[in-house]
Amino acid sequence: MVEMEWPGSLDEYSKLINRMNAPRVVIDNTVCETATLVKVDSARRHGILLEAVQVLTDLNLSIQKAYISSDGRWFMDVFHVTDIEGNKLTDQGVISYLEKSLATIHCGKAAASNDFTALELTGTDRVGLLSEIFAVLAELQCDVVEAKVWTHNGRIASLIYVKDCNSDSPINDSQKIDTIVGRLRNVLKGDDDILYAKTSVSMAVTHTERRLHQMMFADRDYERKPVLQHSDDDSPVVTVQNWVKRGYSVVNVQCKDRMKLLFDVVCTLTDMDYVVFHGTITTAMDTAYLEFYIRHTDGTPISSEAERQRVIQCLQASVERRTSQGVRLELCTTDRPCLLADVTRTFRENGLNVTRAEVSTSAEVALNLFYVTNAHGSAADAKTIESVREKIGLSSLKVKELPLISQQKTEGEEQAAGVGGAVLLSLGSILRRNLYNLGLIRSYS
Numbered sequence: 154m155v156e157m158e159w160p161g162s163l164d165e166y167s168k169l170i171n172r173m174n175a176p177r178v179v180i181d182n183t184v185c186e187t188a189t190l191v192k193v194d195s196a197r198r199h200g201i202l203l204e205a206v207q208v209l210t211d212l213n214l215s216i217q218k219a220y221i222s223s224d225g226r227w228f229m230d231v232f233h234v235t236d237i238e239g240n241k242l243t244d245q246g247v248i249s250y251l252e253k254s255l256a257t258i259h260c261g262k263a264a265a266s267n268d269f270t271a272l273e274l275t276g277t278d279r280v281g282l283l284s285e286i287f288a289v290l291a292e293l294q295c296d297v298v299e300a301k302v303w304t305h306n307g308r309i310a311s312l313i314y315v316k317d318c319n320s321d322s323p324i325n326d327s328q329k330i331d332t333i334v335g336r337l338r339n340v341l342k343g344d345d346d347i348l349y350a351k352t353s354v355s356m357a358v359t360h361t362e363r364r365l366h367q368m369m370f371a372d373r374d375y376e377r378k379p380v381l382q383h384s385d386d387d388s389p390v391v392t393v394q395n396w397v398k399r400g401y402s403v404v405n406v407q408c409k410d411r412m413k414l415l416f417d418v419v420c421t422l423t424d425m426d427y428v429v430f431h432g433t434i435t436t437a438m439d440t441a442y443l444e445f446y447i448r449h450t451d452g453t454p455i456s457s458e459a460e461r462q463r464v465i466q467c468l469q470a471s472v473e474r475r476t477s478q479g480v481r482l483e484l485c486t487t488d489r490p491c492l493l494a495d496v497t498r499t500f501r502e503n504g505l506n507v508t509r510a511e512v513s514t515s516a517e518v519a520l521n522l523f524y525v526t527n528a529h530g531s532a533a534d535a536k537t538i539e540s541v542r543e544k545i546g547l548s549s550l551k552v553k554e555l556p557l558i559s560q561q562k563t564e565g566e567e568q569a570a571g572v573g574g575a576v577l578l579s580l581g582s583i584l585r586r587n588l589y590n591l592g593l594i595r596s597y598s
Contacts, residue, residue, distance in 0.1 A: 175257075176193050176195035176258060188234055188235050191209070191231070197227055199426075199428055202419055203419050205258055206416050208255055214236060216415050216434065217234065217436055221429055222430075270315050271356075272311075277350070278309040285340045286341075294317060294318040295324070298316055300312065301365060302510040307377060308372055310365050330354055334353065366474070375470035391465045395455060403447075404422075407443075414441055414443075422447060422468075428448055432446065477524050478509070478526060479508050481522070482522070482525060483520070484521040484522075485519070488514050503537055503544075505533055506525060506527065506530065
C-alpha cells in the first residue's frame with residue numbers, strides 16, 4: 154500500500170475514514186504480454202472514474218483495453234496501458250508515481266499554483282483570431298506561460314495562463330485585469346459574435362482539459378453545424394439505448410482510436426451528471442469500441458428521446474474536439490517577449506488557420522504545438538508550410554507526424570463488436586465479462 158500524505162485540515166476521524174476507503178492499486182507486468190495491467194479498487198463516488206483515467210492520460214499512457222465494474226458502494230477498474238511508443242511500463246519512477254497518484258485520487262487534487270493568472274475565452278473561430286489574441290496580450294505586457302486552444306464546429310475555447318512581464322508575478326491589479334478582459338472580449342466579438350463571445354478570469358481549480366470540455370459544452374458547440382464536413386470514416390458513431398429490465402442506459406461509441414479518447418468521453422458523461430456503473434473499452438487496429446452502462450446521479454436511466462439525442466450529440470462533440478486537423482507544427486526555441494504574437498501573425502499573413510494549440514514554457518524554453526490548415530479548413534500547401542518555416546526558423550519550427558498508438562492484438566482477444574444492430578442481444582454479457590476480467594468469477598460463458 155502506498156503511504157499517503159494527508160492535508161493538515163483533516164481531523165483524525167476523517168483520516169480514518171479516508172484510510173478505510175483509500176483506493177487499492179495493483180500494477181502488474183506479468184499478466185499481459187503486450188501491456189501493463191493497472192487495477193484500481195475503491196469506494197465508489199461520482200467522478201472517481203474520471204480522476205483515475207485523468208491520472209493515466211496526464212502521463213501520456215495509451216489505454217489499450219479497460220474494464221469498469223461497480224458493485225454497490227465499491228468500484229473496480231482494470232486498465233491495460235502502454236507508453237506512447239506502445240511498450241510496457243518499465244521505469245520504476247513512473248510506476249511509483251502512478252501508484253501514489255492513483256492511491257490518493259479520493260483525496261482530490263492539490264490546489265493550482267497561484268503563480269499565474271488564468272484567462273478563459275470562448276467565441277466564434279476565424280482565421281487570425283489567435284494572432285489577435287496574443288498580440289493584445291503582448292501589448293498589455295502579459296507573458297503567456299501556458300495555453301491550450303481547441304476549435305470545434307466554428308467555435309473556439311482557450312485557457313491561457315499569464316503573468317506580468319515586468320514583475321514576473323500574477324496579475325492582481327483589478328484595473329489591469331478589467332482592461333485585459335475588455336480588450337480580449339472585443340477581439341472575440343469581431344463583427345458578428347456580440348452575444349456569445351466570453352472572456353473571464355478563472356479562480357476555480359479545474360484540470361485544464363476538463364475545463365476546456367466544460368467551456369465548449371457551456372457554449373453549446375455540440376448543437377452547431379460543423380464548418381467542415383468530415384468523412385463517414387472519421388465521424389464517431391454513438392448509440393444510446395435503454396436496458397429497461399436492469400434500469401441502465403447503454404452507451405456505445407465507435408471511432409478512430411487516439412490518445413486521451415477515454416478521458417474525453419468519461420469527462421463528458423461525468424460533467425453531464427451520469428455515473429458509469431459498468432464499461433468495456435477495446436481497440437482493434439486503429440478503431441476504438443467503448444461501451445458504458447450509465448444512470449443519472451439520482452439512479453435513473455435516460456428518460457426521453459430529447460435527452461437521448463443530446464447525449465449522442467455531446468459525446469460526438471467530446472470525441473471531435475481533440476481530433477487533430479491539419480499539419481502538426483512544433484516550435485521549440487528560446488522564449489522571448491512577443492514570441493507567440495510574432496509566430497501566429499506569420500501564420501495569419503500566410504493564410505494558415507490554427508485549429509488547435511498547446512503552449513508551454515520551461516526554463517526559458519518555449520515548446521509550442523500548432524495544428525494548422527489553410528484558410529478554408531483544407532490541407533495546407535506544402536510550399537506555404539516551408540515558407541512559414543523559413544520565416545520563423547527552419548531549426549525551430551518543424552513538421553511533426555502524430556505518434557502511432559500500438560494496436561497489436563493480443564492472442565485470444567475477443568473481436569470487438571459494432572455499435573449498431575444487435576446491441577440489445579448481448580446486454581447481459583458485459584456484466585459477466587467484466588467480473589470475469591476482474592477475476593471475480595471463473596467463467597462468463
